[in-house]
Structure formats: structure tokens, C-alpha cells
Amino acid sequence: MTRGPLLHGEMMRLRPIEARDAERLWEAVQDPEGTRLTGTTATFTREQIAEWASTVSDRPGRYDWAICPAAERDGKPVSDEMIGEIVLNDLDEDVRSANLRLQLLPNYRGRGYGREAILEVLRFAFDGVDGEPGPGLHRVSLDVLSINPRAQALYESLGFREEGRLRDIYRDGDTWADAVVMSILEDEYRAMSRT
Numbered sequence: 001m002t003r004g005p006l007l008h009g010e011m012m013r014l015r016p017i018e019a020r021d022a023e024r025l026w027e028a029v030q031d032p033e034g035t036r037l038t039g040t041t042a043t044f045t046r047e048q049i050a051e052w053a054s055t056v057s058d059r060p061g062r063y064d065w066a067i068c069p070a071a072e073r074d075g076k077p078v079s080d081e082m083i084g085e086i087v088l089n090d091l092d093e094d095v096r097s098a099n100l101r102l103q104l105l106p107n108y109r110g111r112g113y114g115r116e117a118i119l120e121v122l123r124f125a126f127d128g129v130d131g132e133p134g135p136g137l138h139r140v141s142l143d144v145l146s147i148n149p150r151a152q153a154l155y156e157s158l159g160f161r162e163e164g165r166l167r168d169i170y171r172d173g174d175t176w177a178d179a180v181v182m183s184i185l186e187d188e189y190r191a192m193s194r195t
């Protein structure tokens with residue numbers, strides 16, 4: 001598998017994750033709200049994160065992009081700093097399906113970056129970009145915890161549909177949360193992107 005391509009939106013651009021993103025990935029796994037809302041329970045060392053950052057973009061069956069601000073000056077990006085990550089993983093070439101996940105760093109949430117990042121990745125997943133075919137997917141799925149209404153509302157507004165729930169699959173402090181399984185199929189994506 002080749003590395004993910006560069007993808008450009010209006011507010012943000014996506015580039016493959018690289019070794020220099022280790023510090024920002026480390027921030028992401030230290031962020032209590034982010035780990036709670038993504039249901040991340042595993043813990044990592046800095047060394048593991050550094051190893052991950054330097055190898056993940058060349059691992060098969062997945063595309064891992066850093067979300068970066070799109071602003072340019074004199075034709076060059078003002079900043080190449082990662083402000084979040086978005087991932088297509090569990091790619092199945094026979095079924096033409098994959099899983100989507102994303103996380104923005106705390107200061108960058110609620111500003112529209114997530115919506116645009118998902119739209120660019122779906123375009124690549126279903127239609128390809130710049131005349132290149134991309135993985136030609138038929139289905140993109142994800143799961144979102146019931147304690148995460150912002151993410152769920154965002155996915156619904158982009159055309160993802162709820163398929164079912166894994167009830168009380170996640171422990172949230174003294175209580176439990178469901179995982180809501182959602183997906184979007186290629187014809188649903190095309191209908192959504194025409195509107």
C-alpha cells in the first residue's frame with residue numbers, strides 16, 4: 001500500500017503522519033477529554049508513540065493523516081504543525097470497506113476542522129483525488145460512544161447512518177456508555193456530496 005496522498009480543504013490540509021508528529025500524538029494520548037470520548041483505555045510510552053509516528057504511514061491496510069491548518073503565505077503553508085489526526089484503517093480490499101476515526105487536539109475542536117477532514121477523506125475513499133482512483137471503497141464505518149453527542153451529530157449531518165449499538169460496552173467513571181456503530185455507503189456519500 002502507498003502512503004496516503006496530500007488532501008486539501010479550505011481550512012485544513014491532510015498529509016501523512018511523520019516522525020516529527022510524535023510530540024503532538026503524545027499530547028493527544030495525554031488529553032483526558034480526547035481519551036474519554038474516543039474510549040481509549042490503552043496507555044503508551046513516549047518511545048512507543050515515537051515508533052508509531054515514524055512507521056505508521058508505511059503500514060499496510062491503513063492511511064494515517066495529520067490534520068494541519070491550510071493557511072498559506074507566499075504559496076507555502078504558514079504552519080505544518082499537526083492539529084489532529086484522521087485515520088482510515090481496517091481496509092478490506094475485497095469488501096471495499098474501511099473504518100474511520102479522528103481526533104483533534106483540544107484547542108482546535110468545534111471550529112469545523114473535523115467536518116472538513118472527514119469530507120476530504122470520504123472523497124478520497126469513494127472517488128479518489130486529482131484523477132487518481134484511491135481505494136475505491138463501498139463502505140466506511142465507525143463507532144462513536146453515546147457520551148459523545150458532538151461527534152455523533154457531526155457524523156449524522158455528513159450522511160452516516162446508525163446501524164446498531166453495543167450496549168454498555170464502555171465504562172465511563174461510575175456508569176457505562178454504548179458504542180453506536182455507524183456507516184456511510186458510496187451511493188449515500190454521492191447523494192450527500194451533491195447537496
Ligand SMILES: CC(C)(COP(=O)(O)OP(=O)(O)OC[C@H]1O[C@@H](n2cnc3c(N)ncnc32)[C@H](O)[C@@H]1OP(=O)(O)O)[C@@H](O)C(=O)NCCC(=O)NCCS
Pocket residue numbers: 033034037038102103104105108109110111112113114115116143144145148149150151153154157
Ligand atoms: C469529534 C471531533 C472530531 C469533531 O471535530 P470538530 O472539528 O470539533 O467538529 P466540527 O467543528 O467540524 O463540527 C462539530 C459539529 O457538532 C456540533 N456540536 C458541537 N457541540 C455539540 C454538542 N455538544 N452536541 C451536538 N452537536 C454539537 C457543532 O455545531 C458542529 O455542527 P455544525 O457543523 O452543523 O455546526 C472533535 O471535536 C474531537 O476531536 N473530539 C474529541 C475526540 C473525539 O470525540 N473523536 C471522535 C471519536 S468517535
